[in-house]
Structure formats: structure tokens, C-alpha cells
Amino acid sequence: MPIQYYLFLSLALFCIGVMGALMRRNAIIIFMSIELMLNAVNLLLAAFSKMYNDSAAQIFVFFIMVVAAAEVAVGLAIIVMVYRKVHSVDVNILNRLKH
Amino acid sequence: MDILQILFWLLTIMAIGCALGVVLSRNPVNSVIFLILTFFAISGHYLLLNAQFLAIVNIIVYAGAIMVLFLFVIMLMNLNADTEPQKSWLVQLAGVVSGGTLFLVIIAAISRANLLGVINTETSNIGLIKVLGQVLFKHYVLPFELSSVLFLSAMIGAIVIGKKDME
Numbered sequence: 001m002p003i004q005y006y007l008f009l010s011l012a013l014f015c016i017g018v019m020g021a022l023m024r025r026n027a028i029i030i031f032m033s034i035e036l037m038l039n040a041v042n043l044l045l046a047a048f049s050k051m052y053n054d055s056a057a058q059i060f061v062f063f064i065m066v067v068a069a070a071e072v073a074v075g076l077a078i079i080v081m082v083y084r085k086v087h088s089v090d091v092n093i094l095n096r097l098k099h
Numbered sequence: 100m101d102i103l104q105i106l107f108w109l110l111t112i113m114a115i116g117c118a119l120g121v122v123l124s125r126n127p128v129n130s131v132i133f134l135i136l137t138f139f140a141i142s143g144h145y146l147l148l149n150a151q152f153l154a155i156v157n158i159i160v161y162a163g164a165i166m167v168l169f170l171f172v173i174m175l176m177n178l179n180a181d182t183e184p185q186k187s188w189l190v191q192l193a194g195v196v197s198g199g200t201l202f203l204v205i206i207a208a209i210s211r212a213n214l215l216g217v218i219n220t221e222t223s224n225i226g227l228i229k230v231l232g233q234v235l236f237k238h239y240v241l242p243f244e245l246s247s248v249l250f251l252s253a254m255i256g257a258i259v260i261g262k263k264d265m266e
Contacts, residue, residue: 001103001104001107001217001218002216002217002218003214003216003217003218004209004214005107005111006218007209007214008206008209009111009114009115009144011202011205011206011209012115012118012202013114013115013118013137015198015199015201015202016115016118016119016121016122016198017118017122018197018198018201019122019194019195019197019198019199020121020122022190022193022194022197022198023122023190023191023194023195024122026127026178028127028169028172028173028178029121029122029127029130031169032121032130032131032134032169033121033122035134035161035165036118036121036134036137039137039138039141039157039161042141042153042157043141043144043145046144046145046148046150046153046226047148047218048216049148049150049225049226050148050149050150050218050223050225050226051216051217051218052216053223053225054225055225055226055230055231055234056234056238056239058150058152058153058225058226058231059231059234059235059238059239061153062152062153062156062231062235063239063242063246065156065157065160065161066246066249066250067246067249068161068165069160069164069165069250069253070249070250070253071253072165072168072169073168073253073254073256073257074253074256074257074260076168076169076172076257077256077257077258077260077261078260079172080172080175080176080261081260081261083176089176089178
């Protein structure tokens with residue numbers, strides 16, 4: 001299995017995530033697109049770790065997962081707080097950051 | 100075409116199709132379900148790469164914990180109706196064009212990069228829990244401990260942010 005296939009797969013997933021973050025207005029969907037991008041990077045790191053027969057990259061994937069979990073906890077708390085203030089998760093309403 | 104290649108293409112089609120479903124579906128709950136399916140496909144890819152620890156952690160942490168959190172928040176906000184206002188088609192077109200341009204630019208860069216790596220299908224033991232644990236606790240102890248501090252601060256931050264009004 002050439003490494004190019006994994007590169008193209010990860011790149012496709014990453015670009016789909018970028019498109020999702022640019023296209024949607026729902027803050028939660030934008031968050032999920034960011035998770036998609038993180039997973040694309042994880043997959044590519046795992047593929048390179050297999051290619052070079054080095055397990056350090058898989059440790060990096062593990063740390064990316066840790067940081068993603070922390071990020072989701074804080075981000076969803078912020079989204080819940082915003083929803084409680086303005087009763088919407090539309091990012092266009094939040095463009096002035098002032099209530 | 101052996102069984103591994105068939106599995107690779109099946110998982111690839113599943114991952115990309117479900118990722119498109121995340122972006123395109125109108126209902127946020129459907130997006131979450133598609134994202135869970137994408138994570139399962141990526142876990143299948145990890146298994147094909149013989150990264151067993153990552154496959155299991157991906158299912159437990161992402162598909163298990165994080166997605167349940169997303170689903171919980173969506174249910175809490177009662178967002179499961181298709182009431183999301185859409186961006187204008189011009190903005191959507193701009194998003195698709197910029198994402199596709201990024202895709203094309205990086206593909207052009209990769210195709211000139213002369214990468215000769217081949218992922219051999221014979222089993223190696225770098226993805227096993229024992230090997231990863233030894234590497235983690237031998238070379239990466241400090242980042243591991245720092246990530247525990249990060250987790251603690253994230254937990255405290257989430258609780259402080261999510262509290263009812265403080266005054």
C-alpha cells in the first residue's frame with residue numbers, strides 16, 4: 001500500500017473538514033469539522049509511523065487525542081454558555097462578541 | 100487484489116462518504132451519527148496499520164466519550180430540528196472553492212515530492228500496547244504528566260464556564 005494513498009485520504013478528510021468549517025453556521029457543526037481535521041492528521045501520523053517503523057508518532061497521536069478531548073470539554077462549555085445567553089448557536093450572531 | 104486492499108478501499112469510501120455526510124446533512128443529530136461512522140472507519144484504518152492501541156483508544160475516546168458529549172449538548176439545546184439558517188449560496192460556494200483549492204495545491208505539492216514510501220503489510224509490533232507504553236513512560240514522561248495537568252485545568256475551566264451566572 002503506497003504512502004500516497006494514505007496522504008490522499010487524509011488530505012481529502014482534512015479538506016472536507018475545512019469546507020465544513022467554512023460552509024456551516026451552526027457552531028457545533030463547525031466544532032465537529034475541527035474534530036474531523038484532527039482525525040485526518042492522526043491517521044496520517046499513524047501511517048507515517050508504520051512506514052518508518054517508529055512508534056513515537058503514535059505517541060504523538062495519543063497526545064493529540066488528549067488535547068482534543070480537553071478542547072472539546074472547554075469548547076462545548078463555551079457553546080452551552082453562549083446558547084444560554086443568546087438562545088442560538090448561530091455563529092453569525094456572535095460576530096461582535098458583545099451582548 | 101487481496102483482502103487488505105479491498106478492506107482499505109471499503110474503509111476509505113466509508114470514511115470520505117461519512118465525512119461528506121457530516122458537512123452536508125441538515126440535521127445536527129445526523130451529523131453526529133455520520134461523524135461516529137467516520138471515526139469507526141478511521142479506527143478500521145488503524146487496525147489495518149496494526150496500530151491496535153490507537154484503534155481502541157479512538158473508539159473509546161472519540162466515538163465513545165466525545166461524540167456522546169456532542170450528542171448530549173445537541174439534545175440539551177433542542178437543536179434536532181432542521182431550523183438552522185443557511186449561509187447564502189455565494190458564501191457556501193466560496194467555502195467549497197477554497198477547500199478544493201487547498202486540496203489541489205497540496206496534491207500538486209505531494210505529486211512533485213517524490214515520496215517513495217511503501218507501507219508493508221507484514222505485521223510489526225510498534226503499535227502494540229506494550230511497546231507504546233514503554234516508549235511513553237521512557238521517553239515521554241514529562242509530556243504525559245503535563246497533559247494530566249492540562250486535563251485538570253480543562254475540567255476546572257469547563258465547570259467554571261458552565262456555571263450559572265456568577266453574580
